Amino acid sequence: MEWFNDFWSTYSTLVFSVGVHALLALSIWLTLSCGLLSLANAAFMGIGAYVSALLTLQLGWSFPLVLLTGGIAPAVVALLIGAPVLRLSGVYLAMATLAFGEVVRITVLNLEITGGPEGLNGIPLETEGWHIAALLALTIYGLARLRRSKVGRAFEAIKEDEVAARLMGINVDRYKLLAFTLGSFIAGVAGALNAHFTFFISPREYGFEAAVDILTMAVLGGISSLIGPLLGSSIITLLPELLRSLHDYRSFVNGAVLVLVVLFLPKGLWDPRRFRKWFGKAKGAEA
């Protein structure tokens, strides 16, 4: 067991990050699966992180309640901004959600209670490995169920052809709001988990760069199944560790990876249809 203890003391933070990033990639997968290019998930994560950290630091709430509220807080915000924002689509939605992210970041930067640019320090270490594992498993299970239900099919239909979906009797606006809000909830919980193992959070972690990182994870992995975001988030988290010398160029590498994937593998690394083409009909099962 000694090797494990050594490994854990060195790499636990990294393993935790893989889990949190997986949750974030799944959160954006959810909105993408409904055809929404929303880049608000970094900000939702930030709201979850700050709200949960403040609840722990100032009110001493119990951790499960803190986690739950960390998800609910951004979900309430998503419900409020969803109606006007989700009228937009494509690039306009991306721009509006990025702008929302900036508003959140600047608000946090200027509030007293959030510690301004210095952020919040000394957040107790509450997150344990099994918390992340359990919530990740629960999320994967929930999303897998959703995918196979009428809701998942409605998302898919909206993504493919919104007008046809409406005329099939689907309340498109309501389902878009559902995808947006559920995604914000997952991102918020990820933020709360993250805040309680990093000791410290600051507005910088939830800005534009984080928004692009989250998108990169999902797009790199591919969004045609749940495996894609899990794969993408693992690669994006582990790559800089494997190539330590590239650490300073992290954004550059991420950007390059995104461009290359979009150019050469538009459906991401994990694309069941391409696999079927490569390996014949035997590998037909989609995850």
Place this chain on the structure above:
Amino acid sequence: MNTPQTLLSIRNVGKHFGGLHVLQDVSFEVPAGGIYGLIGPNGAGKTTVFNLVTGLLAPSSGTIEFQGESLVGLPPHQITHRGIARTFQNIRIFKEMSLLENVMIGMHEHLKYGAGGIFFNSSACRAAEKRARERAFELLSWLGLEHKAAMLADNLSYGDQRKLEFARALATEPKLLLLDEPVAGMNPSEKTLLMEEIINIRNRGYGVFMIEHDMRFVMGLCDRIAVLNFGRIIAEGSPDEVRNNQEVIEAYLGREEEAA
């Protein structure tokens, strides 16, 4: 035909896009049962009528009623819930989905289970999904597509894509099915096949309201026909009445003969 009951009633409907008057004072009634045809030359405003009925566009004036209730102002999904389904002039199936999934999308509103049912995979949820799958198979088999149920819709031939669109529309359990030029772009044998499918659908008790270009085709198929020309109804009645209407001959048939 002895069907005095009116299903869809369009009264004094006008539609303009800015200064472009696409429909003016359009009135006609689609009776319950049978096949009703809307014909007219290119750009006459036929598709616009469908877009108004299905709620994709709002009329500039006039009323549209379905079973005595106004449809004006309702969002498209609610109009579908009331019992109107449609197909599109340019086929709009979900290409990335299987045929079965396409049809199951049409059943969306009829699947009654909630979030808890989904998460816990409740027996009610499983039963509803199973019934929906069976019904989807049944609808596909009506159109002879059941053996292709697992295929990706993208891989279908043009004619089969049309049939899939029929099946998907029927899955919403409509009382009235709107077909926008269902046989456009098909060869004569495909046309005949599809015509039989439309008759089958009618025989199963669905009301059919179809737009068609091909005069001969509509004449043999429809119980009543309305003729639209430059946004106005110039004739309405049985195929024979329409065929012998002088204005129609000039506006529509004359043009076709010129072209021929």
